[in-house]
Amino acid sequence: MDERKFKKMNRRELLKVAPALALGAFAIPKLREPLLKKGLDFSDWASGALFRPGHRAPTFSASDLTPFEKFPINDYDVDDPGVIFDNWSLTVSGAVQKPGDYKMSDIQVLPKTRQNTRHVCVEGWDVIGRFGGTQLSEFLKMVGADPTARFVTVECADDYYESLDMATAMHPQTLLCYEMYDQPLTREHGAPVRLTVPTKIGYKQAKYLTDLKVSHVLERVGYWEDQGYSWFYGL
Amino acid sequence: MHSEVIEVESTKDGEPVQAIYEHPWVVRFSHWVNAVALFVLVGSGLQIFRAFPSFGAKIPQKDLLNWPKAFAIGGWLGGALQWHLTFMWIYIATGLVYIGYEIFSGNYRQVLFVPRDIRGVWPMARHYFFFGPKPPATEVYNPLQKLAYSSAIVLGALSVLTGIVVWKPVQFSWLAWLMGGFHLARIWHFLVMWAIVFFLLGHLVMVVVHGWNNFMSMLTGWKTNPTPR
Numbered sequence: 001m002d003e004r005k006f007k008k009m010n011r012r013e014l015l016k017v018a019p020a021l022a023l024g025a026f027a028i029p030k031l032r033e034p035l036l037k038k039g040l041d042f043s044d045w046a047s048g049a050l051f052r053p054g055h056r057a058p059t060f061s062a063s064d065l066t067p068f069e070k071f072p073i074n075d076y077d078v079d080d081p082g083v084i085f086d087n088w089s090l091t092v093s094g095a096v097q098k099p100g101d102y103k104m105s106d107i108q109v110l111p112k113t114r115q116n117t118r119h120v121c122v123e124g125w126d127v128i129g130r131f132g133g134t135q136l137s138e139f140l141k142m143v144g145a146d147p148t149a150r151f152v153t154v155e156c157a158d159d160y161y162e163s164l165d166m167a168t169a170m171h172p173q174t175l176l177c178y179e180m181y182d183q184p185l186t187r188e189h190g191a192p193v194r195l196t197v198p199t200k201i202g203y204k205q206a207k208y209l210t211d212l213k214v215s216h217v218l219e220r221v222g223y224w225e226d227q228g229y230s231w232f233y234g235l
Numbered sequence: 236m237h238s239e240v241i242e243v244e245s246t247k248d249g250e251p252v253q254a255i256y257e258h259p260w261v262v263r264f265s266h267w268v269n270a271v272a273l274f275v276l277v278g279s280g281l282q283i284f285r286a287f288p289s290f291g292a293k294i295p296q297k298d299l300l301n302w303p304k305a306f307a308i309g310g311w312l313g314g315a316l317q318w319h320l321t322f323m324w325i326y327i328a329t330g331l332v333y334i335g336y337e338i339f340s341g342n343y344r345q346v347l348f349v350p351r352d353i354r355g356v357w358p359m360a361r362h363y364f365f366f367g368p369k370p371p372a373t374e375v376y377n378p379l380q381k382l383a384y385s386s387a388i389v390l391g392a393l394s395v396l397t398g399i400v401v402w403k404p405v406q407f408s409w410l411a412w413l414m415g416g417f418h419l420a421r422i423w424h425f426l427v428m429w430a431i432v433f434f435l436l437g438h439l440v441m442v443v444v445h446g447w448n449n450f451m452s453m454l455t456g457w458k459t460n461p462t463p464r
Contacts, residue, residue, distance in 0.1 A: 006243040006254065006457075013455040016260045020267040023325075026275075036314075039321020050406045057405040058412075072293040118417060120404065123312065124287035126417055199405050228313040230320065235405040 044232040051234045053167050057198035060116040066127035068181045073188040074121065074202065076223060080187040081158035081208050088192050090176075094153075094213040097144025104192055107176055110134040110142065114182070115173060117198035119205070120235055122224075131196040132179030137170045145214045153220050154195065155211035162206040162222045164197065165232065173198045176209070201233040240461070255461045257375075257452045261336045265329040266453060272326035273431070275318055276394075278308030280428060282315035290422050323398060330391050345375045348385035352378040383434065390431050397424035 001009075025031045073079055089101035114132040136152070145152075152169040155161050168174060177196040178185050185191040190207025197205050203224045225231045242251040258266075281302045288298045309315025337343040355378030361367030363379065370377070376384070396410065400420035404411045414420040442450055452458035 001241055002244050003252075006241075010455040010457055013260070013263075013457065017263050017267060017454055020264055020271070023268065023271045036317040036321050039324065040317050042324065043320040047403075050403060052406060055406065055408075058408050066292070070292060070294045118404070120417060121287070121293070122316070123293075124284065124421060125289075125293040127293065224313070228317060230316065235403055 040228075040230055044230055047230070047232040047234045048165065048167075051165075051167060051199070051232075053171060057117050057173055057235065060118070060128045062116065062130075064128050065116060065130055065181075068129075071119075071127050071129050071180070071189070072121070072125065075158065075188075075207065076160060077158045081156075083157045083187070083192060083208055083210075085192055088210075090193060090209055091211045092143050092213075093211070094215045095146035095149040096140075096214050099143070102139075102143070104178070106142075107134055107139065107178065107193065110138045112179075113173075113175060114179070115175070115196075115198070117173065117196070119198075119202055121202040122229065122233070130181045131175060131177045132182065133175035133177035133193070133196060135172060136174045136176050136195070137172065139176055140169065140214065143214075146216075149214045149216050151215050151218045153213045153215060153218070154206050154209050155213075155220075156206050157208035157210050160206055160208070160223050161220050162195070162204055163218055163220060163231075164195075164200070164204065168197060168199060168234065171197075171199055199234055201230075201235060203229065204233060243459070252459055253461060254457050254459045256456050257458050257461075258456045259336075259340070259342075260456065261332065262342075263453055263456060265333040265336070269326060269329040269333070272322045272329065273435075275308055275322040276326055277428060277432065278306065279315040279318035279322070282307035282309040283312060283319060284425070286312040290418075290425075323395075326391075327395055330388075330395070334388065346381055346384050348378070348381040352381050355379075356382055383437065387431070387434050387438075390427055390434065394424065394427045394431060397427055400424075 026035055085104075089103045090107070091101050093099045111134065112132055113135055114130065116128060116130050118126055118128050120126045140152070150166050151163050152166065153161065153163040164174070173196075175196040177190075177194050178192060180186070180189055185194060190209075193209045194207040195205045195209065204222070221231055222229075240253050240255050243254050244251050282304075285302050285304070285307060287293070287296075288301050289296055290299060291297055307315065309318045337346070355370065358367065358370040359377050359379035362369050397414065397420050399407050400411045400414055400417065401424050404417035404420065411417055411420055414423055448459050448461075
């Protein structure tokens, strides 16, 4: 083969690899954000597709529990937003037959579930805790939630907010949690009622609940999601 | 890739130069895209690790190593997760394309480390590291190269499997169980990353040692003046 022909062939072969340079789009600030958003959305879509409503998170024996005093307290603002327990109620709204204010006693008449499950923080640490409360699915049944609704959104006393897909809200291990380690929930851990969702990352498990809304459209996504974290983040 | 050698007539002195087609397009393309993905995954992974640079308990937390921010990608935990959760798909896709191509084309035979390669490893290592005599080349890749490249593929697969458990310890609870649970899987994921970085350093040293023509063959597929076999 003569050299010119060989060089031409080499250039052609080099060009075939050139599409790899498209990755350079990630280096352009204007394109970077929408591209990473696409990647995050794709991961969330995959998370949703991988979620199995009947598959339970592993549960653990009492000897595996992290001691209560070593269960970390993470919040975005204050350890104790100063909820006045006597006045507290959970305000339910949206696609439900019986909207209104539900007191602690209204929640506690429902069957209590206790479970030792792993709590995984997005930072990378994990602990095994004992949680007690009522299945969110039981509560949603009681308030007459529309079974075709797609989201459950919660608001919190510290202005935190979060949302769950309906499949996760209906999961048997998703609790309106009012006990930890068989004791009433302490203020730092989200008293009087928090979410326990062993199939989700920690920041989805909102504390100090005040409002719960069932909806067909997602209006409020979540505090950390609005900073750029994954919405579905199913474990 | 049956590496036929062709002769290229030089226009300058008329001396023919030998050239060999070593890397098909699919291999070159997946190599470079995967290389970029690996770079981003290591960088963003180190930023993610900075959020909790430990493998012990959160309380009391003892930092294992506080990685300098300069070596990290993403700026903060949420940003790094965006990079990681985006490029992991690119990493997996190019890995599958490469492995699929190697199996489909039969090329895996020239690079897959098999038991009969074991006896050739030490002579080659002695040559590379202890100035031993160069063993005669009988195949496209020598036993040490086969070992390195095959290990890299195994490490790549392990990085994905351990990563799946760190991402989805509940849906893949059986895989988590195999790895000793979420907590250990995070450690495996970290160690596999370092093993890949170690491979990469060796790989880059070999690229420098083998020079320009060898490097260009990963871009154009063609290597001029190949070592005679």
